[in-house]
Amino acid sequence: MEQKVYFEDVQEGQEVPTLTMHCDSQRLVMWAAASGDFYQIHYDKDFAQATGLPERIVHGALKHALLGRMLHEWVAPRGRVKRLAVQYRGMDMVNEDVICKGVVTKKYRQDGENIVELEVWTENPQGQKTTPGTAIVTLPSREG
Amino acid sequence: MTQPSSVITDEMRSYIGKESGPVVVEVDKSACRMFARAVGYTDPVFYDEEEAKRRGYRSIPAPPGFLGHVVYNPARPEQRLDYLPPFKTPFTRILNGGTDIEYLDDICAGDVLTVTRKVVDIQERQGRLGPMLIVVSEFTYRRGEQVVAKFRGTLIQY
Numbered sequence: 001m002e003q004k005v006y007f008e009d010v011q012e013g014q015e016v017p018t019l020t021m022h023c024d025s026q027r028l029v030m031w032a033a034a035s036g037d038f039y040q041i042h043y044d045k046d047f048a049q050a051t052g053l054p055e056r057i058v059h060g061a062l063k064h065a066l067l068g069r070m071l072h073e074w075v076a077p078r079g080r081v082k083r084l085a086v087q088y089r090g091m092d093m094v095n096e097d098v099i100c101k102g103v104v105t106k107k108y109r110q111d112g113e114n115i116v117e118l119e120v121w122t123e124n125p126q127g128q129k130t131t132p133g134t135a136i137v138t139l140p141s142r143e144g
Numbered sequence: 145m146t147q148p149s150s151v152i153t154d155e156m157r158s159y160i161g162k163e164s165g166p167v168v169v170e171v172d173k174s175a176c177r178m179f180a181r182a183v184g185y186t187d188p189v190f191y192d193e194e195e196a197k198r199r200g201y202r203s204i205p206a207p208p209g210f211l212g213h214v215v216y217n218p219a220r221p222e223q224r225l226d227y228l229p230p231f232k233t234p235f236t237r238i239l240n241g242g243t244d245i246e247y248l249d250d251i252c253a254g255d256v257l258t259v260t261r262k263v264v265d266i267q268e269r270q271g272r273l274g275p276m277l278i279v280v281s282e283f284t285y286r287r288g289e290q291v292v293a294k295f296r297g298t299l300i301q302y
Contacts, residue, residue: 001187021184034175034182036213039238051237052273060240061209065183068208076187077199081208085244087298 001077007107007114007139016102016118019070023058023098031062042094053091060088063098063122063131070100071120071137078140084120086133092124099123102135114139151268151277156231159263166258167225169212169285173203173253179210196252203253209245211285211293212257225259229266229279233301241278241298249292257285257292264296276302 021027028042037059040047048056064086071081092098099122106117116139122131173193180190185207188195196204206212214225228238251257265280278300285293 001189027182030182034179034210061243062183064243064245065179065207065209069183069185072185072187072208077189080250081247083244083246084208085242085246085296087242088240 003076003078003140005074005079005139006142007116008142010104010107010116010139012104012106014104016070016074016104016120019066019073019100021066021098021100022096023062023092024095025056028056028058028062028094031059031065035059035061035065037061054093056094058092058094058096058098060086060131063088063092063100064133066098067100067102067120067122067131067133067135070102071118071135074102075137075139080138081135082115082138083136084133085135086120086131088131090124090128090130092122092130097125098130099125105134114141151234151275152266153231156229156233156266159230160266161262161264164230164261165222166260166286167223168215169225169257169259170215171206171210171212171251171253171255171257175213176204176206176210176253180207183207183209193253201250201252206251206253206255208247209243211245211251211259211283211295212255225261225283227281227297227299229263229277229281229299229301230261233277235277235301237273237302239300239302241300242296243298244294244296246294247292248294249287249290251285251287251292255287255292257287259286260284271300271302273302276300 102120
């Protein structure tokens, strides 16, 4: 795997390539198993509706992990995701796309590392930001 | 105007800042692969240990968001990592309010970590869904003495 992005290439305001995941019930069940979160509102429609929700909802932590994947795929193989903090402001329903986006807000060197800060979020198909957050990643330098 | 009584009790407040005893979590190869697959990764680093080692990891790295699984044992009920508050509340419904993970080192398959949990904030709010209790907990993950990750989770009960 080739390094695509280096620290020198990055500018404030630059967008990270968007990642879109269609979150069908199979995806939510895979996530439940992988994460160990078996709360029924994510895969049992009757249960979800009995708690007052209109439908099964996408796990918040899955949206966090999808944003993590977007960042990993941007900085890999040599960069690292150092911090990812998000808030679950809006619910995403099963069988809809979760669209992950990010914009660079700051870049600097600190303690020998090349740090990039970003604003990240997920959107639903209506363009509403349901999961706003911030992230910190490191990137390699072209100077080695 | 009547002032609604607070659902936050002194008992709840007494938990703020108190650290729970350590719980053991294991990070293993299958779990890393399963997590990566659930999130849709195609990067071989999460599936192929040789590739992970070529890229400088000790073994398959834990994908962002994965901090291992609790060593589950029905005979040891204290070995569970509860995201729910450690105290009783009048609410039955739960939503995840937020996740903040900070990594201080790579976490890889083969790692055995200990986790301690601390409630750091309790608030109540009148939301669209009625009264809500918002509890923020901080989980500290250590490999030996070294802190490798900090997880801050917000849980909403209503």
